[in-house]
Amino acid sequence: MNRKNIEDWIPIAIEIIQQWRSEKLKHPDKLSNDEEKQWELGIPSKYFGYLDSFGPTILQSGLIRSLAFYCQKEGDADRKEIANLIRDVLISSNTLTGVSNPNLSLLELTQDKISQDRFYWRNRIFEAIIACKMALKLFHRAKPEDVQSKDGEAV
Numbered sequence: 001m002n003r004k005n006i007e008d009w010i011p012i013a014i015e016i017i018q019q020w021r022s023e024k025l026k027h028p029d030k031l032s033n034d035e036e037k038q039w040e041l042g043i044p045s046k047y048f049g050y051l052d053s054f055g056p057t058i059l060q061s062g063l064i065r066s067l068a069f070y071c072q073k074e075g076d077a078d079r080k081e082i083a084n085l086i087r088d089v090l091i092s093s094n095t096l097t098g099v100s101n102p103n104l105s106l107l108e109l110t111q112d113k114i115s116q117d118r119f120y121w122r123n124r125i126f127e128a129i130i131a132c133k134m135a136l137k138l139f140h141r142a143k144p145e146d147v148q149s150k151d152g153e154a155v
Contacts, residue, residue: 001123001127001130002123005093005124005127005131006127006130006131006134008093009089009093009128009131010131010134010135012089012092012093013085013089013128013131013134013135013136014135015092016085016088016089016092017043017085017132017135017139020085021039021043021139024039025039025040034144034147037142037146037147038142038143038144038146038147039142041146041147042139042140042141043136043140043141044142045141045142045143045144046078047081047136048136048141050070050078050079050082051082051085051129051132051133051136052133054066054070054082054086054129055126055129055130057069058122058125058126063114063118063121063122063125064111064114067105067106067107067110067111067125068107070082070106071083071105071106071107071108080105082132083105083106084105085132086106086125086128086129087105087106088102089131090124090125093128095124095128096110096113106125110125
């Protein structure tokens with residue numbers, strides 16, 4: 001892994017996370033009341049957990065299986081947002097080039113490249129994960145209990 005890449009990508013990740021958060025706040029109708037309040041306070045804590053587990057999932061299951069799990073259309077759509085965050089960092093840093101459709105999943109964009117040089121892409125994805133983890137440290141981790149009062153009413 002390249003420490004310089006990580007340092008260069010942290011500001012990119014911060015900007016992408018800020019855009020992501022502002023998009024969530026622009027469309028509160030797509031969120032539950034509690035989710036909206038968590039986004040107002042910062043970044044919901046579940047995203048920190050998804051990002052924290054992405055790297056170990058790659059080590060345990062392999063790169064392609066992990067990307068398939070995080071990028072799958074069915075299942076937990078929130079987990080897919082972490083894969084999209086990493087995809088956007090790789091695209092914005094010009095690491096993932098020649099992208100004609102930036103809305104494709106990270107797996108779809110990297111599958112051919114990974115088969116050519118798995119070690120290179122595994123390291124770039126790890127670097128993007130670390131940059132995103134460092135960038136998230138600048139945002140408040142909004143826990144579900146942060147928006148609940150003692151008697152269960154939303155604050």
